[in-house]
Amino acid sequence: MPIPLVNSVASWFLKKRIHQMELFIKYPHEVQHELLKNLISTAKNTEVGRKYDFASMQNYQAFADRIPVQKYEDYEPDIERSRRGENNIFWPTPIKWFAKSSGTTNAKSKFIPVSDDSLENCHYAAGKDMLCMYLNNNPQSQMFAGKNLRLGGSKEIYRDNGTAYGDLSAILIDNMPFWAEFSSTPSNEVSLMNNWEVKMQAIVDETIKERVTSLAGVPSWMLVLLNNVLETTGKNNLFEVWPHLEVYFHGGVSFNPYASQYQKILPKEDFRFYEIYNASEGFFACQDQNDSKELLLMLDYGIFYEFIPMDTYNTSEEKIIPLSEVEIGKNYAVVITTNAGLWRYKIGDTVRFTSVNPYRIKVSGRTKHHINVFGEELIIENAEEALKKVSLVTNCEIMDYTVAPIFMEGKEKGSHEWIIEFITPPRDLETFKIQLDKALQEINSDYEAKRFNNMTLNMPTIHEARKNLFYDWLKKNDKLGGQHKIPRLSNSRQYVEELLSMM
Numbered sequence: 001m002p003i004p005l006v007n008s009v010a011s012w013f014l015k016k017r018i019h020q021m022e023l024f025i026k027y028p029h030e031v032q033h034e035l036l037k038n039l040i041s042t043a044k045n046t047e048v049g050r051k052y053d054f055a056s057m058q059n060y061q062a063f064a065d066r067i068p069v070q071k072y073e074d075y076e077p078d079i080e081r082s083r084r085g086e087n088n089i090f091w092p093t094p095i096k097w098f099a100k101s102s103g104t105t106n107a108k109s110k111f112i113p114v115s116d117d118s119l120e121n122c123h124y125a126a127g128k129d130m131l132c133m134y135l136n137n138n139p140q141s142q143m144f145a146g147k148n149l150r151l152g153g154s155k156e157i158y159r160d161n162g163t164a165y166g167d168l169s170a171i172l173i174d175n176m177p178f179w180a181e182f183s184s185t186p187s188n189e190v191s192l193m194n195n196w197e198v199k200m201q202a203i204v205d206e207t208i209k210e211r212v213t214s215l216a217g218v219p220s221w222m223l224v225l226l227n228n229v230l231e232t233t234g235k236n237n238l239f240e241v242w243p244h245l246e247v248y249f250h251g252g253v254s255f256n257p258y259a260s261q262y263q264k265i266l267p268k269e270d271f272r273f274y275e276i277y278n279a280s281e282g283f284f285a286c287q288d289q290n291d292s293k294e295l296l297l298m299l300d301y302g303i304f305y306e307f308i309p310m311d312t313y314n315t316s317e318e319k320i321i322p323l324s325e326v327e328i329g330k331n332y333a334v335v336i337t338t339n340a341g342l343w344r345y346k347i348g349d350t351v352r353f354t355s356v357n358p359y360r361i362k363v364s365g366r367t368k369h370h371i372n373v374f375g376e377e378l379i380i381e382n383a384e385e386a387l388k389k390v391s392l393v394t395n396c397e398i399m400d401y402t403v404a405p406i407f408m409e410g411k412e413k414g415s416h417e418w419i420i421e422f423i424t425p426p427r428d429l430e431t432f433k434i435q436l437d438k439a440l441q442e443i444n445s446d447y448e449a450k451r452f453n454n455m456t457l458n459m460p461t462i463h464e465a466r467k468n469l470f471y472d473w474l475k476k477n478d479k480l481g482g483q484h485k486i487p488r489l490s491n492s493r494q495y496v497e498e499l500l501s502m503m
Contacts, residue, residue, distance in 0.1 A: 017132045024299040025358040029324045033060060036304040039337060047078075048090045048343060060322060069308075069320055069335055069344045072110050079111055085161040091115050091341030097175075099168035099280035111165055112280040118340040122301040123172055126276070126283035129298065130249055133288045134274055138247075143213045146244050147185045151203070151217030151225055152192075168280045185210045196480040204228050212242040218252035219262070220400075220485070224471075226265055237265050251276035253485050254363070256384040257398055260391070261423065277363055281347050282338055285361055294360040299323075302339030307332035310350060313367065320344075328353050331379065333367050350379065369489045373405040374414050374456045377446040380488050386439035394432050397423040400470040400486050404496035406461065415458040419499050421465035433462045466503060473499055 024031040040063065044054035052066045068074075078089050079098070087094045091113070098111040114123075135141055152169030166174070173191050186206040193199035208229060215222060226238060235241050248262070248271075255262075255275060262273070277285040277295050282303050285295035297305070305323050310331040312318045320335060334349050336342060348368060351361040365380035372378070387398055399421040408414045418436075426432040437460055441448035450456040470486050487495045 014132045014135055017129060018136060020300065021129075021296075025296075028299055028359055029322075031299050032304060032323055035300065035302065036060060036063065036337065039302070039304060039339060042339075043090070043092060043341065046088050046090055046092055046341070048341070064306075064320065067344050069306075069346060071346045071348075075342070075345065079113060082113060083111060083161065083163050083165070085163060089341070090343065091117075091339075093117065095341070096163055097171050098163060098165040099171060100165045101168070101280045110280070112168075113340045113342070114168070114171060114280075115340040117302060118282060118338060119172075119175060121339060122282050122303065123168075123278075125301060126278065126286065126298065127172075130274065130276055130286050133286060133296075134247060134249075134272070137288075137290045138272065141246060142244065143246060144183070146211035146213030146242075147183055148214045148216055149186075149203075149207050149210075149212045150184050150191065151215075151222050185212065200225055200228055201232075204232050208233055208241055210242075211244060213244050213246055215245070215248040215250075217250065218485075219250050219255050219258045220253055222248075222250065223258055223261060230265065237267055239266070239268060245271070247272040247274060249274045249276055251278055254380065254384050256388055257400070259388075260397055277361075279347060279349070281336060281342060281345065282340075284334075284336075294354045294362060297323075297359040297361055299359070304337040306335040306337075306344065307351075308335060308346075310367075323359065326353050326356065326359075328356060331364055352381070365489070369487065371403060371405055371416065371489050371491055373407065373491055374450050375446060376444065376450045376457065378403075378416070378440070378444060378489060382440060382444045382447070383489060385443055386436055389439045390432060390435045393435055394426040394428075395424070396426040396432065399423050400465075402470075402487055402495055402499065403489050404493045405491065407493075413454055413456060413458045416460040417493075417496055418460055418462045419465050419469070419496060419503075420462060421467070421469055425464060429462060429464060433460060436460065436462070463500070463503065465499070469499060469502060473502060476502075 040049075040054045040057050043049045049055070057063055057066065075090075082089050082095050083098055093116055095113045095115055097114040097119070099114050101110045101112060131143075135143070150169075150173070152167065152173050158165055164171075170192055173188055186203045190199065190202045190206055193202060203225060215226075217225075229238065229241055230236070233241050238245055245266070248266070250273065255273070272290060275287045275293070275295060276283070283298065283301060284303065285297045287294070288296040299305075306320050307323070307326055308318060308320055310333060313333050326332060329352065331350055331352050334347050334351055336345050336347055338345070346367070348366050350364045350367055352364045354360050354362055362381070370377065370379045383401075383403060387401070391398060401418060401420040403416055403418050406415045406417050437451065441451055447457070471480075474480050474486070490496075
């Protein structure tokens with residue numbers, strides 16, 4: 001399709017969709033409650049619907065009173081039945097797809113249901129909206145004059161009992177309309193290759209010949225790919241390979257630890273970075289402004305949102321609130337009800353609202369990925385903000401890291417143990433440690449209180465990891481590529497001990 005025609009079609013769609021977004025921005029609570037009503041009505045004759053009597057459920061309060069908040073382990077028996085081909089358990093239409101996710105805290109695989117409704121009205125709708133927001137903010141874009149380099153999961157699609165499973169990205173690629181492949185690179189054949197290391201070079205070989213105008217993928221793995229591109233081509237930066245490159249859509253892990261590395265290989269002030277917030281369970285939010293770190297919560301994708309204040313999480317005082325009751329600056333665990341049949345499901349993420357008109361968020365971490373052994377309430381957002389500050393002060397660059405507690409023993413106080421892989425190490429690791437401890441105290445008052453006069457916590461311990469330690473750990477645990485992530489913070493010493501043994 002000629003570029004002017006593509007731009008015309010995109011412009012028509014953009015105007016139509018921007019109007020719809022304005023509606024949910026103006027009437028967020030009405031949109032969410034109407035959505036919940038539709039979900040309940042659609043599923044009233046499923047097993048779950050009959051169990052909780054959806055037919056008589058008239059409002060949010062009845063929904064909240066009758067249905068318990070659940071985690072994956074609660075859902076697993078029904079999901080396994082659905083994977084074996086049983087229908088109408090938690091959603092009325094057959095579930096043909098399951099997004100396989102190992103998570104980062106559990107080696108056991110999770111299989112998240114992906115219905116036709118969620119595929120079309122959530123995941124694919126979000127992809128269109130992502131482009132819509134970008135084009136609305138950048139009307140001079142020539143993105144459609146080239147291709148999008150997408151980096152998806154490395155798992156093949158495995159089929160059984162009439163159902164299939166694989167990485168969410170592989171499912172999305174496998175179900176895209178045939179014409180979508182023309183605007184993407186690499187080809188579906190290469191995108192869905194199973195061997196991650198072979199696949200990486202195949203992507204490089206195929207994409208360096210293309211006119212690439214945009215990138216999409218998880219920052220950690222995209223960086224590996226892009227460095228391979230530079231190594232293969234012998235170029236100094238990516239604009240020497242793809243001169244028309246203009247935007248990178250990223251999500252899956254925090255961008256902060258990788259920002260300086262991307263700025264080095266993409267050295268243009270007007271290059272755009274756009275963040276998205278999605279998971280196997282759904283697509284939740286998207287950056288809707290240039291140069292912003294806030295994400296607009298998308299309220300019309302068939303997902304009803306609830307939140308658990310983290311100061312009550314997993315306590316006898318735990319409370320669940322709807323969107324209308326959230327407050328700016330508070331940390332919340334996310335609970336979702338979806339058009340794939342997940343009902344009041346804890347996804348394991350935490351967010352912080354930066355605005356309630358419209359509802360904008362920042363992803364602050366994971367409910368399982370924090371350290372609170374000593375009451376310090378250290379979350380990923382704290383750790384990454386501190387690392388960013390200290391990297392600037394000590395002139396170093398960080399590739400990857402993980403943190404775990406050193407438990408109290410006898411009269412010995414506890415502390416935190418960090419393993420950090422540097423691209424450019426600090427000149428003096430002791431100075432780095434002192435500055436990191438200072439930054440954490442400035443950012444987190446709970447940490448500061450526990451560190452006061454070494455009352456509960458001693459100074460942290462820091463190990464400089466050998467090169468490729470984290471990559472080798474991921475490879476050893478069959479977690480290369482796709483949506484697999486380095487576990488950042490943990491209340492357990494499992495990951496730290498494994499990594500120390502590989503140092």
